[in-house]
Structure formats: structure tokens, C-alpha cells
Amino acid sequence: xxxxxxVDDEEAYRALMAGHLERxxxxxxxxxxxxxxxxxxxxxxxxxxxxxxxMMPNMSGLDLLTEIxxxxxxxEVIVITxxxxxxxxxxxxxxxxxxxxxxKPLESIGELSFTVGRALQHRQLLEERQRLHQELDREAxxxxxxxxxxxxxxxxxxxxxxxTVANPAAIELLGHDDLVGAIxxxxxxxxxxxxxxxxxxxxxxEPAVIELEWPSSITSLVSIAPVGLPGEEQTGWVMIMRxxxxxxxxxxxxxxxxxxAAGKIRLPLAQAISxxxxxxxxxxxxxxxxxxxxxxxxxxxxxxxxxxxxMLALVQVEAGIGFSSEIQxxxxxxxxxxxxxxxxxxxxxxxxxELKIPEDLPKVRVDPRLFERMLTGLLDRAAQRSQxxxxxxxxxxLHQRHMWIExxxxxxxxxxxxxxxxxxxxxxxxxxxxxxxxxxVRTIVQKLGGQVWVRGQDGMGSTLAISLPVVEASA
Numbered sequence: 005x006x007x008x009x010x011v012d013d014e015e016a017y018r019a020l021m022a023g024h025l026e027r028x029x030x031x032x033x034x035x036x037x038x039x040x041x042x043x044x045x046x047x048x049x050x051x052x053x054x055x056x057x058x059m060m061p062n063m064s065g066l067d068l069l070t071e072i073x074x075x076x077x078x079x080e081v082i083v084i085t086x087x088x089x090x091x092x093x094x095x096x097x098x099x100x101x102x103x104x105x106x107x108k109p110l111e112s113i114g115e116l117s118f119t120v121g122r123a124l125q126h127r128q129l130l131e132e133r134q135r136l137h138q139e140l141d142r143e144a145x146x147x148x149x150x151x152x153x154x155x156x157x158x159x160x161x162x163x164x165x166x167x168t169v170a171n172p173a174a175i176e177l178l179g180h181d182d183l184v185g186a187i188x189x190x191x192x193x194x195x196x197x198x199x200x201x202x203x204x205x206x207x208x209x210e211p212a213v214i215e216l217e218w219p220s221s222i223t224s225l226v227s228i229a230p231v232g233l234p235g236e237e238q239t240g241w242v243m244i245m246r247x248x249x250x251x252x253x254x255x256x257x258x259x260x261x262x263x264x265a266a267g268k269i270r271l272p273l274a275q276a277i278s279x280x281x282x283x284x285x286x287x288x289x290x291x292x293x294x295x296x297x298x299x300x301x302x303x304x305x306x307x308x309x310x311x312x313x314x315m316l317a318l319v320q321v322e323a324g325i326g327f328s329s330e331i332q333x334x335x336x337x338x339x340x341x342x343x344x345x346x347x348x349x350x351x352x353x354x355x356x357x358e359l360k361i362p363e364d365l366p367k368v369r370v371d372p373r374l375f376e377r378m379l380t381g382l383l384d385r386a387a388q389r390s391q392x393x394x395x396x397x398x399x400x401x402l403h404q405r406h407m408w409i410e411x412x413x414x415x416x417x418x419x420x421x422x423x424x425x426x427x428x429x430x431x432x433x434x435x436x437x438x439x440x441x442x443x444x445v446r447t448i449v450q451k452l453g454g455q456v457w458v459r460g461q462d463g464m465g466s467t468l469a470i471s472l473p474v475v476e477a478s479a
């Protein structure tokens with residue numbers, strides 16, 4: 005219940021106002037002068053609204069207003085004055101902080117409750133604003149602590165590329181003490197400038213993640229995302245750089261151990277598959293119960309064999325064994341053979357491959373065998389992520405001496421990112437691996453001087469973009 009203090013030296017008028025406000029459901033207390041009102045305020049307060057006469061003995065309404073605002077600034081005060089004292093009432097509103105004034109005698113007693121009601125609403129709004137400001141300050145303090153003490157390097161820039169936030173981890177990583185206020189393209193390392201430029205080339209409207217190798221042998225997982233509300237003009241970008249050097253070292257160790265194991269069991273596994281073929285009498289087909297079991301075993305062993313072959317191939321590529329690059333026209337790689345092979349494998353699922361390849365593509369330096377294998381694997385990954393009847397899109401475009409090849413799918417809700425804390429090295433759905441490891445993609449592309457981007461990693465689809473430097477005409 006709202007509490008109102010009515011102050012007037014005329015008892016009849018004081019009782020009239022108090023009775024009217026009580027009938028409106030308010031808790032009303034009365035005082036015969038300013039001094040008594042202050043005593044009541046100090047002992048029985050606080051009050052939401054005070055209604056006071058302007059001219060009273062001992063302490064005027066203006067003096068009472070000043071004392072009340074010093075004690076409780078949020079208490080609203082309504083001044084009642086005679087018509088010849090309007091200038092004083094206006095001054096009380098401008099200088100003393102009175103909410104409103106009423107002329108005495110009141111034309112209608114309802115005018116009093118209406119004005120008190122507005123004062124109560126105004127007080128509630130002020131209290132809500134104060135509460136929101138306090139909550140905002142608390143959240144800002146927590147965010148400041150998170151940014152300051154986080155081990156991940158964080159940068160925030162506005163739409164003009166001016167850095168507005170750089171936490172201590174970013175200052176230490178980049179070796180600049182004067183990042184804040186500087187233009188990102190002027191102070192950031194070439195690797196980050198190239199990364200930001202490539203992100204803008206991809207549209208700059210979606211979060212993206214890329215693995216970045218520093219000259220100091222440090223590996224960072226860099227996340228960059230636009231700043232701004234969805235559907236509105238973006239106001240800048242935020243970048244987070246996480247040191248994953250130790251994770252990559254662990255991955256490398258695991259890969260070496262697994263590749264050693266794969267090399268040891270590769271021959272026995274091939275012999276087992278051959279023996280199963282002999283047991284089935286030649287071709288392995290699921291025609292009867294006996295052959296069904298043999299067929300299932302052979303399929304499982306075949307998948308294991310393919311997985312081992314992929315792992316050994318990755319180890320060889322990372323070591324540079326059998327890797328050779330040559331200048332090639334992209335038309336020779338992005339041709340109809342890709343679509344024919346795709347349709348042959350995925351026609352049963354009703355997934356369509358659309359190619360958007362412009363004419364007169366520039367030359368790039370690639371390993372033709374690995375490049376075609378990589379594209380085929382990425383198209384298979386996109387198809388396995390797609391729903392029945394979905395569309396996989398392969399596009400190619402030239403931008404600033406880099407060829408961008410993008411493979412997009414429409415996603416599937418059951419797909420989830422595996423090992424998100426490290427990197428997107430594999431994708432699974434219902435426990436089935438997609439086969440072509442994205443680590444192989446990164447390894448091949450990085451050896452060719454390019455970059456790999458993944459964006460839109462949710463149930464609505466994703467795009468994997470590869471940028472490769474073009475070969476100059478004189479090369």
C-alpha cells in the first residue's frame with residue numbers, strides 16, 4: 005500500500021485531503037506543520053509521496069521540501085499553494101525537485117488523488133531505473149573481471165576497425181601496450197590482418213573459427229564474430245584467441261600412436277578381409293544368414309581399413325611424404341566429374357549438388373590427387389550432414405588474389421560438433437564418423453599457403469570455405 009504524508013496547518017483542509025486519499029486505498033498520515041512532518045518522516049518513514057501546503061508557520065512548504073529531499077531524494081513532493089504564490093511553486097519544482105503543484109482551494113478533490121497517483125507512478129519508474137542501473141553496473145563489473153582476468157586474448161573493435169577493448173592477455177600476445185584507440189589494421193600482426201580481411205570477405209555477418217599458426221610456434225584457435233543485434237547493422241567485431249598449442253601437441257602425439265598401431269594391424273586386417281571373401285565363395289553379398297554375417301563383418305573391417313588408410317595418409321601429408329604441388333586450372337578440378345561422382349553416391353538420398361563455377365578461373369598451385377580427394381571428402385561430409393532431399397552447394401570466386409571455394413550444406417539437427425574444446429576435427433551423427441577428417445583439409449590447404457574457415461556450425465547448416473592464393477600470370 006502506498007504511503008502518503010499530508011501536511012497542512014488548516015485542520016479541516018488536512019482532514020479533507022486525508023479522507024479522500026484513504027478512500028482511494030492509500031495509507032495516509034497527517035501533520036499540522038513542517039516541523040511535525042519532519043519528526044514523523046524520521047520516525048515513521050519513509051513515505052512515497054508528501055502533500056504539503058506552501059505557507060505554514062515555523063517551517064514553510066519550501067523548507068520542508070528541501071529537508072525531505074536531503075533525507076530521501078526519491079520521495080515525491082506535491083506543493084499546494086494559493087493562486088498568488090504560483091511563482092514560488094514553479095520555483096519549488098525547478099530548483100527544489102517538487103513533482104507538481106496544486107492551486108488552493110482545489111477545483112475538485114479528485115484532482116488531488118490523480119496528481120498523487122501520477123507521483124506514485126513516477127517514483128516507481130525512478131526506482132525501476134535505479135534498479136536497472138545497479139544491475140547493469142553489476143553485470144559490467146562481472147564482464148570487466150571476466151575480460152581482465154581471462155587467459156584468452158580478447159579484442160573488440162567498432163565498425164571503423166578502431167580497437168575499443170583489449171584485455172591484458174591480448175596485450176601480452178600481440179606485444180602492444182597501446183592497442184585501445186588504434187586502428188586494427190595499423191597495429192595487428194599480418195596474420196590477424198589477413199584473417200580479419202578474409203572474414204570480411206566471407207560476409208562478416210556470421211561467427212567464424214580458424215586455427216592460426218604464429219611464427220613463435222604457438223597455435224591459436226581464433227574466433228571472430230560481429231557485434232550487434234540480429235537483423236540490424238553491425239557495429240563492429242569481437243575476436244577471441246585461445247592458445248591451443250598444448251592441445252595440438254596432444255593431438256599430434258595421439259595421431260602418431262594411432263598411426264603406429266594402424267601400420268601394425270593394416271596387413272593382418274587386409275588378410276582377414278581376404279579370408280572372409282574366401283569363406284563367402286568370392287564376392288561378399290548379403291544373400292543368406294551365413295553370408296549376411298560375413299558381409300556385416302567385412303563391412304565393419306572395411307570401414308576400419310578405410311579409417312586407417314585416412315590416418316596414414318594424414319601422417320604422410322603432414323610429414324610432406326608424397327606431397328607435390330603443381331600449377332593447375334581450377335576448371336580441371338571443379339568439373340562435372342565431381343557432380344557425377346556425387347550423384348552416383350548420394351542419389352538414393354535425393355541430395356542434389358549445385359555448382360556455381362564462373363568461367364576463366366585463375367590457376368592455383370595444388371596437389372591434383374589430394375585436392376580432388378579433399379573436395380570429394382568435403383562434399384561427402386556436406387551430404388551426410390544434409391536431410392533427405394537437401395542441397396549441397398559448391399561455389400568458387402576470386403577475391404584479392406585468392407580463390408575462394410565454399411561448400412555449404414543445409415544441416416541436420418542430429419549433427420553435433422565433436423571435441424569443440426579443441427578443434428573441429430571430426431563430425432558424427434548417431435555414432436557414425438563422416439570419414440574425411442577436417443584435419444586433413446587444414447593440413448593440405450595450409451601446405452598450399454591457404455586458409456580454412458568453418459561458419460554456421462549449428463543445426464541450420466554450415467559453410468566450409470577454402471582460400472588458395474592464385475598463381476600470377478607470369479608464373
